[in-house]
Amino acid sequence: MTGRLDERKRRMPRAERERQMLAVAEEIFAERGYQAAAMDEIAERCGVSKPMLYEYFGSKEGLLVACIRQARGQLAAATAAAVVGATDPEDALRRGLVAFFRFTDAHRRAWSLVLRNEAAVAGPAAAAEVEAVRQEQVEIDIALFAAFLPDAPRVELEAAAQVVVGACERLSLWYVGRDGDDAVSPEQAADHLMRVIWTGLSAMTRR
Amino acid sequence: MTGRLDERKRRMPRAERERQMLAVAEEIFAERGYQAAAMDEIAERCGVSKPMLYEYFGSKEGLLVACIRQARGQLAAATAAAVVGATDPEDALRRGLVAFFRFTDAHRRAWSLVLRNEAAVAGPAAAAEVEAVRQEQVEIDIALFAAFLPDAPRVELEAAAQVVVGACERLSLWYVGRDGDDAVSPEQAADHLMRVIWTGLSAMTRR
DNA sequence: GAAGTAACCTACTTCGAGTAAGGTGAACCG
DNA sequence: CGGTTCACCTTACTCGAAGTAGGTTACTTC
Numbered sequence A, B: 001m002t003g004r005l006d007e008r009k010r011r012m013p014r015a016e017r018e019r020q021m022l023a024v025a026e027e028i029f030a031e032r033g034y035q036a037a038a039m040d041e042i043a044e045r046c047g048v049s050k051p052m053l054y055e056y057f058g059s060k061e062g063l064l065v066a067c068i069r070q071a072r073g074q075l076a077a078a079t080a081a082a083v084v085g086a087t088d089p090e091d092a093l094r095r096g097l098v099a100f101f102r103f104t105d106a107h108r109r110a111w112s113l114v115l116r117n118e119a120a121v122a123g124p125a126a127a128a129e130v131e132a133v134r135q136e137q138v139e140i141d142i143a144l145f146a147a148f149l150p151d152a153p154r155v156e157l158e159a160a161a162q163v164v165v166g167a168c169e170r171l172s173l174w175y176v177g178r179d180g181d182d183a184v185s186p187e188q189a190a191d192h193l194m195r196v197i198w199t200g201l202s203a204m205t206r207r
Numbered sequence C: 001g002a003a004g005t006a007a008c009c010t011a012c013t014t015c016g017a018g019t020a021a022g023g024t025g026a027a028c029c030g
Numbered sequence D: 001c002g003g004t005t006c007a008c009c010t011t012a013c014t015c016g017a018a019g020t021a022g023g024t025t026a027c028t029t030c
Helices: A003-009 A014-032 A039-045 A052-055 A062-085 A087-106 A110-113 A125-150 A154-176 A186-202 B003-009 B014-032 B040-047 B050-057 B061-082 B088-104 B107-117 B124-148 B153-178 B186-202
Strands: none
Touching: A014 A039, A014 A062, A014 A110, A039 A052, A039 A062, A039 B003, A039 B088, A052 A062, A052 A125, A062 A110, A062 A125, A087 A125, A087 A154, A087 B040, A087 B124, A110 A154, A125 A154, A125 A186, A125 B088, A125 B124, A125 B153, A154 B153, A154 B186, A186 B153, A186 B186, B003 B153, B014 B040, B014 B050, B014 B107, B014 B186, B040 B050, B040 B061, B061 B107, B061 B124, B088 B107, B088 B153, B124 B153, B153 B186
């Protein structure tokens, strides 16, 4: 009768405990929001006491930063994997967009932390981590655009990348909030975006 | 010697005190961030004690909501004023974009509350208020697009509006962060955005 | 099986949001 | 001018959650 209970209360090596804490924290942050999430509750659901969280993550903000950093790595891996094998720039961009939308769709809970900006409240470190996610996407877009628009001014490439990142963010929240007859798939979201921006993008060249 | 001090400590009618509190709160929220802003400090800078803030705004979140609502009204007024006298749809959209960028440029402090999503931390009411700002912009864009693309499917209009709103948000943060040689004006930001989206938008029609 | 260390806990401090209960003073009425 | 009233305002508290000090337990290693 104590077998299952012992499993929940057993001692764990640090790495494993950290993974568990991250998983639980992600869930509770997504469920309650950063502010309303209590460190005591996260600790309790881990079957551990609060000082352990502080031992491993330093602060509540540190725990949030770790969650965001993990999600950021997962997104980077997913998009990188998606773009290999693209036939041309248009195809590469579309594949990247689809991968982004699929990812945020599949990880809604975790991504509400980034998309809904729970981090701003937490403090500068968390806000910086979220900005780093966006910056990473911006860099990827700039590199892609630069490859097929070699003579467009740098500032235009940057602006275009910001447009795409901002649009992705908003579209992601938009289509996730639709159900039933109005439902929109990640692929359709990518198509909508491509339709609006692609012509303008491909015409961007030195005037 | 007490004349100036008396001015700071004088009794005020409710409406005037509320305006003062909003101004001080906006400043402190922008300066420290929502979390780090202490109600005691806001009260002190008003020359008043904390329970007065609670008397007038109910809670810390209520105070933030009031700040956001005020900014939302100002933005709505500024964009509405900008669009009158547009010669065609393209001109109307450009004017609206320029007004948005000029407004966020002029009110950086206040708009960091919206753009950097300080609200998510505060609670559901504040988050809803921020979403309402975005929703208002989306509705305006949809109405504009619908007027000159009467036969485009509704879902495409919505998607396009989300793209524009997301892009505006990101571009606003982007160009505000640039100085010196890299500086970008509100008008240039609007131009960059128009260049990327306009061709695609005007081609949007029933297939 | 003793030493050392990694994992863990109880019990506390601190700080800020929110509140209860009461004081003060200007305006208005008689 | 004396009293009443109501809006403005205060002091002094509670309460909850972040963060911490210092000690305890159990696993590893020789």
